[in-house]
Amino acid sequence: MDADPALDGFRALVGEAGLLTAPDLTARYLTDQRDLVRGVSPAILRPRSTAEVQAVVRLARALGYGLVPQGGNTSYVGGATPDRSGRQLVVSLERMAGIREVDAAGFSLCADAGAVLADAQAAAEAHGLMLPLSLGAEGSCRLGGNIGTNAGGLNVLRFGMARDQVLGIEAVLADGTLFSDMRTLRKHNVGYDLKQLFIGGEGTLGIVTGVALKLVPKPVAHATAWVELADGAPLSGLLAEVRRESADLVSSFEFITRNALDLVKDLGTAAGLKAGPGGALIIELSASSRRVPLDALMEGILEGMMEHGWVSDAFLAQSESQRLDMWRLRETIPEGEKQAGGSVKLDISVPLSQLDAFLARARAAVRQHDPDLVLSIYGHVGDGNVHFNILVPKGADRLAFTREVDAGLAHDIYAIAADLGGAYSAEYGIGRIKRGLLERYADPVRLTLMRRIKAAFDPENAMNAGAMVDPVP
Structure with missing residues (x-):
């Protein structure tokens, strides 16, 4: 028997399989990806349709429950994890996973928000097209979460963030009404572009149930090169050279430090890949x-880099297997950090021209704080995103060390990024973990406007309360 008889009403809406209350079934929905929150x-609610989401929202409002939308639960900032009040219900969209339509002539795809990103990619590929959004977690993350966090990933340099790939959105608002703007128009100037408010909104304004995406x-x-960098090679200069000399056909520009590569040394050694x-x-x-x-373009680019003295060696993939070896190594680094004991992840974004200055200053700040700390730095630096991660020292408690860094050293790094025109969150979002940073670093006018928007959409603070912002008082 459920602890709260009122939950029987939700069971009637979503069915027996749509309501999970047993602790062994709900546990995985209640902890964030990094086990920090x-x-x-x-209960976990698992609706099967947009109509069921609407019914769930209306009933939750009547009973005084808050709601936390959840996709693949891959958030690094606790953005899909309920608080500890026991008055928030998780709404998992995992049973709303259908691909609604692929319009090959119109280069668009419409899908349920619970569709796994990899499944949406496969649906596009079946029509000779590509969904450019690509993440390390694409086998488990879901489109609704990608939209809610404005996900980035491997192809941002050429195709932009999730925001740049969205044509339309369907979302259930806090009162249960449906905002439906699933049109695939490329030009549609009829006032405020309301769908953009839900992109990066982390479920605080409503529950995204459907999305229309651009395809290419x-x-x-492909021409894929592994480049060993000389000491002092300027990342911003390298990127500019690649973009210019390739006629901007570069889709990825990923940076990996030697320390990060050491975490997956066996993979690198097997593939003959190493860092300069x-x-x-x-x-x-x-x-x-x-x-x-x-x-030919890539060979010319690499020759130019060597002439500049920026590159000590380079390797151009001669087969698809060699290309995949490079990407497998890159995408395994986060798991390598876990195996090494974990890391404190500082997801930094800076203007492209400031990449080298940020890395120099941030590394110096860490050395000054504690010269024994080990950094794992990598990321999609082609779009200014640096995963500046501090490895947990051997024998240290991961959670305690994370709290220590977040309370002190992290702010030194964020201050450097801010001084260079950057930000403390590039693609992870705010969630619960970075909410204090938003309040500390955000422009006061921007923060006030965000709170007013939250109040306009959700005055009772029922949607993902505790994440990002509360309504303005």
């Missing part, structure tokens, strides 16, 4: 036509 909830022609040709004194780059050019001479 653990919440309490009397599927790349059929300045680290390593994965540079990938792509095209949807085999007529574009990508290999």
